[in-house]
Amino acid sequence: MLSSTSLTIGYHQPLASGLNLQLRPAEMVCLIGPNGAGKSTLLRTLAGMQPPLKGSVKLGEADLHTLPALELAKQLAVVLTGRVEAGNLSAYALVTLGRHPYTDWRGKLTPRDEEAVQHAMRLTGCDVLASRPIHELSDGERQRVMIARGLAQEPKILLLDEPTAFLDLPRRVELLQLLKRLSRETNCAILLSTHDLDLALRIADKLWLLSSQGELHIGIPEELALNGSLARIFRSEGIEFDHASGAFKVHQPVCGPISLHGDKDGVALAWTWRALERIGYEVHNNGVRRPIHVDVLDAGHWQLTTPKGQSKHVTLESLITALPATCNLQPIT
Amino acid sequence: MPTPFPKLGLRPWIVILLIAILALAFILSLTLGSVHIPPEQVLRILTGGEPDKASWADVIFKFRLPKAVTAMLVGAALSVAGLQMQTLFRNPLADPFILGVSSGASLGVALVVLGTGAGGASAFITGLNVFGDLSLAVAASLGAGSVLGAVLIVSRRVQNTITLLILGLMFGYLTNAIVSLLIYFSQPERVQAFSLWAAGSFGGVTWNQMRVFSPVVLSGLFISYVMIKPLNALLLGDDYARSLGLNVRRARFWIILSASLLAGVSTAFCGPVWFVGVAVPHVARSLLNTADHRALLPASMLMGASFALVADVIAQSPGSQFVLPLNVIMSLFGVPIILWVILRQKQLRQSFAS
Numbered sequence: 001m002l003s004s005t006s007l008t009i010g011y012h013q014p015l016a017s018g019l020n021l022q023l024r025p026a027e028m029v030c031l032i033g034p035n036g037a038g039k040s041t042l043l044r045t046l047a048g049m050q051p052p053l054k055g056s057v058k059l060g061e062a063d064l065h066t067l068p069a070l071e072l073a074k075q076l077a078v079v080l081t082g083r084v085e086a087g088n089l090s091a092y093a094l095v096t097l098g099r100h101p102y103t104d105w106r107g108k109l110t111p112r113d114e115e116a117v118q119h120a121m122r123l124t125g126c127d128v129l130a131s132r133p134i135h136e137l138s139d140g141e142r143q144r145v146m147i148a149r150g151l152a153q154e155p156k157i158l159l160l161d162e163p164t165a166f167l168d169l170p171r172r173v174e175l176l177q178l179l180k181r182l183s184r185e186t187n188c189a190i191l192l193s194t195h196d197l198d199l200a201l202r203i204a205d206k207l208w209l210l211s212s213q214g215e216l217h218i219g220i221p222e223e224l225a226l227n228g229s230l231a232r233i234f235r236s237e238g239i240e241f242d243h244a245s246g247a248f249k250v251h252q253p254v255c256g257p258i259s260l261h262g263d264k265d266g267v268a269l270a271w272t273w274r275a276l277e278r279i280g281y282e283v284h285n286n287g288v289r290r291p292i293h294v295d296v297l298d299a300g301h302w303q304l305t306t307p308k309g310q311s312k313h314v315t316l317e318s319l320i321t322a323l324p325a326t327c328n329l330q331p332i333t
Numbered sequence: 334m335p336t337p338f339p340k341l342g343l344r345p346w347i348v349i350l351l352i353a354i355l356a357l358a359f360i361l362s363l364t365l366g367s368v369h370i371p372p373e374q375v376l377r378i379l380t381g382g383e384p385d386k387a388s389w390a391d392v393i394f395k396f397r398l399p400k401a402v403t404a405m406l407v408g409a410a411l412s413v414a415g416l417q418m419q420t421l422f423r424n425p426l427a428d429p430f431i432l433g434v435s436s437g438a439s440l441g442v443a444l445v446v447l448g449t450g451a452g453g454a455s456a457f458i459t460g461l462n463v464f465g466d467l468s469l470a471v472a473a474s475l476g477a478g479s480v481l482g483a484v485l486i487v488s489r490r491v492q493n494t495i496t497l498l499i500l501g502l503m504f505g506y507l508t509n510a511i512v513s514l515l516i517y518f519s520q521p522e523r524v525q526a527f528s529l530w531a532a533g534s535f536g537g538v539t540w541n542q543m544r545v546f547s548p549v550v551l552s553g554l555f556i557s558y559v560m561i562k563p564l565n566a567l568l569l570g571d572d573y574a575r576s577l578g579l580n581v582r583r584a585r586f587w588i589i590l591s592a593s594l595l596a597g598v599s600t601a602f603c604g605p606v607w608f609v610g611v612a613v614p615h616v617a618r619s620l621l622n623t624a625d626h627r628a629l630l631p632a633s634m635l636m637g638a639s640f641a642l643v644a645d646v647i648a649q650s651p652g653s654q655f656v657l658p659l660n661v662i663m664s665l666f667g668v669p670i671i672l673w674v675i676l677r678q679k680q681l682r683q684s685f686a687s
Contacts, residue, residue: 049575073578080576086568087624092338100566100577107562107627109341118338131339133622153577 001025001060001189002046002076002157008054009038009045016042016214017054023157023189028180030200031193033210033233039193040081040161042210046191047078047159059157073101077150081161083139084146091137091145092130095121098152120151123182140171144178151186158182160192164199172196176203198247201225209233255280259289262296269296275316279323294319343628347621351635355405358642362401363393365651396536399543401642404535406550407603408613408641410595412633413557415610416617417592420564420626421585422498429596429610432484432501432589434477436508438600439531441476442469443512446527447519469530470542470601477597480504481590488589489582494571497585532658533604535645542602549598556591557630560584564626606641608663612671613637619674640667 001023008017015038023029031039044050046057048064057064059075077098086094098120099113109117121127126144129137137145143163150158160179164172176199183190183205191208194200200207201221209217209224213236217229224230231241239248258281262269272294276283284290295303302313304322313319363375370392374384378393414429422431430436445468484501491497516524538546563584566574571581599606617632618624648662 047576049572068578069575069580070578073576076576078573078576080572084569084573088618088622089568089624090339093341093623093625094569096341097566097569097573097577100562100579103562105559105562107565114338121338127337130337 002057002064004046004052004055004057006055007045007052007057009041009050010053011041011050014053014214016210016216019055019216021046021208021216021218023191025156025189026183026187027205028183028190028203029192029206029208030204031191031208031210032195032197032200033193034212037210037212038214039210043078043159043161043191043193047076048072049078070101073153075155076157076159077153077155079143079146079150079158079160079163081163081165083166084134084142086134088133088135090131090133091126091141091148092117092121094134094145095126095149095152098149101153116154117148117152120148121145123151123185124148124178139166140168140175143167143171143175147178147182151182151188155188157189157191160190162193162195164194164196172199176200180205197230211236255282256292257282257284257290258292258294259284260294260296261285261287266296268300272296272302272316272319275320279320292324341625341627343621343631347632348635351632351639355635355639355642358639358646359401359405362404362642362646363397365646366392366397366649367652367654368392369652399538399540400535400645402543403538403546403603404641404645405638406547407535407599407606408609408637408639409634410550410553410599410637411606411610412613412617412637412640413554413630414592414595416614416626416629416633417557417560417564417588418610419614420567421588421592422494423570424498425615426611427498428607429592430505430600430605430607431498432593433480433504433508434484434593434597435600435605436505436512437476437478437480438473438597439476439512439605440508441472441474442530443515443527444476445469445472446530447512447515447523469537473601474597477593477601481593481597484589484593485586488585492582494585530604531660533606533660533663534656535603535641535659536656538602546598546602549594553591553594553598554634556587557595560588560591561626561630564588564630568624603659605660606663607660608667609637609641609644612667613640616671616674619677 002021003023004019004021006017007019007021008014009019010016019042031042033039041050045052048057048067051065059067059072064072095117096109096113099109099117100107102113103109118127121130124144124147126141126148129141129145134142134145143166147160147163163179164175167175176196179190179192180203182188204221207219207221207224209229211233217224217233219229234241234248241248258276260269260273260276260283262272273283273285276294291307293305295305297303300314302316302319304311304313304319306324311322313322360372360375364370364372370384370389374389375393378384378390384390411429415427418427418429418431419425421427484497487500488497491500516527563574563579566577566579567581567584574581574584596610613636614629614633617629617636621628621632623629644659644663644667647666648657648659650657
């Protein structure tokens, strides 16, 4: 529905070129990439707010950048980054602004308009906020109201620039789940840029991965993780992506190797792993015993083996304090 | 089950209340003055009856009625213009004159009043003097009109609204500098004549001038009414307004045209009347607790008209022969009232995006 062929984006210097993009109905796509890669520029170009340097964006059959503004507003809505300050408008009054492309010159809402506004507010769960003034709402509520305003335009495409930026973790999860549900329920194509890679990997139907070199990788999240695109793009930013766990490696191993053994499915193993990584060990779990070795025994018991001897522990904390004080212990071969 | 969705726009009872206040202020302004004319006599005169004293009819028709009508029109015009500028520039301190329209008018008047005999401008001024008592209004209109033209041309080219604001401010400084220079080289009595004009007055508009004055104000108000929808869209900022399908540049053009017409014609006929234009929109926002222009614009209009009428009554200092400068009265009496209204509410800060 929204598509581009060999699109070049940027202000004066091209940021990315040769982009062949496609957004389909009821699809939720997350645009991921390091700061400065041009995520916002790409979104603004697709929203028709900025002309492309080369190539074109098509909305259905029409060229998006020559479509009359009112026509475009009926098909495409945006939620921009940053907190919206709109004075003391009620949430309801703000959402009604979304009907701007449909109302007459006085902005009079017909029953059909009111229905669309109320429907959008119910879908996003902000009907209960209707008479609350915008400036009293929390960031999460405000973001939902802005999304409702976008939906009130009854768009085929909804573009959001970092909608999760100001939210705490539970609100982020909630918002992305909401967007996914909306894409299904309204048949609207939703594209959002975000820095929440973990969440995007779990929720998005598709990822657009924009590197700072201006290459764009498109695919379903798991594919991009599996074929190494994710790892490649973020390695150039100095962050390691772990294929196996599907998460970034936050810790650089400085303490040398340690081997860990335990029930593969156990929660205890996973958290022990994390604890060891956090203090700087390079954890191995392939059955080969290293000079320093930890066994996760049944519930809440650990056994530590070092060249100096063995000890048993009932808490993770005591296990960790019992590890060799200096962690630059050389491996014994 | 009651719908949780609030009604938008102005409640009918508020409209009725505001109109009632305006009517009261109107009658009051006809009643009070250097001579007291009882309200029932005023009503009798207005409805074409014979008053107890024949001279009262003259006082009403020749002086008080045109002055009251002027006050209402100017109050409404400047409040609406101020509201439009505050929304357009997303700035609570914006006033109707922010784009330099009144500076242009001042310059025109300064050239006439101060510039006579000051070299190059004199030929221009003797030409204007043909108009007699209209010359000030004409000079001010020419000044305001040329600034308006310049601003409109620039507004079509400039993409960024803030650039426009800075240009307007810079232009204001420039004209003020020229006016100061003219004052510096003028005779004291001419300077006083100029400051008399600068003090503002609703009394100078005759019925003849009203034929020019009122249609311009009414057309400015009409444009502002058509601009209510774009003004609401602009509440979220230029980017959102564009994404809603608004042609921001065109909307800006009409909003500036409307505000400048209103501010320009008010200044041309009554001098620069400060304060109403900044204050009344804030009072409307505070009292109505909304930023929706469907409510704010008509409310500002009615409140501004009432406010100007009352300020004028006080400036006439009823029962005495003194007439105090209008701008002085507006600030002296207006500031405490308006501070009280605004500080009572705490959301001034939230009313505007940064």
